[in-house]
Amino acid sequence: MFEDKTLTCKECGQEFVFTAGEQEFYEAKGFVNEPQRCKACRDARKAASRANREMFVTVCASCGAEAKVPFKPREDRPVYCSECFAKMKEAEEAENAEEPAQTENTEE
Ligand SMILES: [Zn+2]
Numbered sequence: 001m002f003e004d005k006t007l008t009c010k011e012c013g014q015e016f017v018f019t020a021g022e023q024e025f026y027e028a029k030g031f032v033n034e035p036q037r038c039k040a041c042r043d044a045r046k047a048a049s050r051a052n053r054e055m056f057v058t059v060c061a062s063c064g065a066e067a068k069v070p071f072k073p074r075e076d077r078p079v080y081c082s083e084c085f086a087k088m089k090e091a092e093e094a095e096n097a098e099e100p101a102q103t104e105n106t107e108e
């Protein structure tokens, strides 16, 4: 049987509970080490590594500034910096707002 355990986070020094349920989960997964960090720190690290992993630096096709995008840029597709992207989106929205949807022209 598992019992809740109080561990100390390596990252922030806070105590956190390694619950019986989590211990069971760890054993089921075959993990041998106890968690070193509290959930908040683990989540923060996960979020940080995800952010790092998924950002690609390229050059904006519009202004030539550095552009960071959350996907791998493809050579055949222009990539824009967030500023240009926002401007383009704005322009697009303005255009859509001004021009009503195309209707079939039945007039001669
Ligand atoms: Zn922590």
Ligand SMILES: [Zn+2]
Binding pocket: 060, 061, 062, 063, 064, 065, 080, 081, 082, 083, 084, 085
């Ligand atoms: Zn730009």
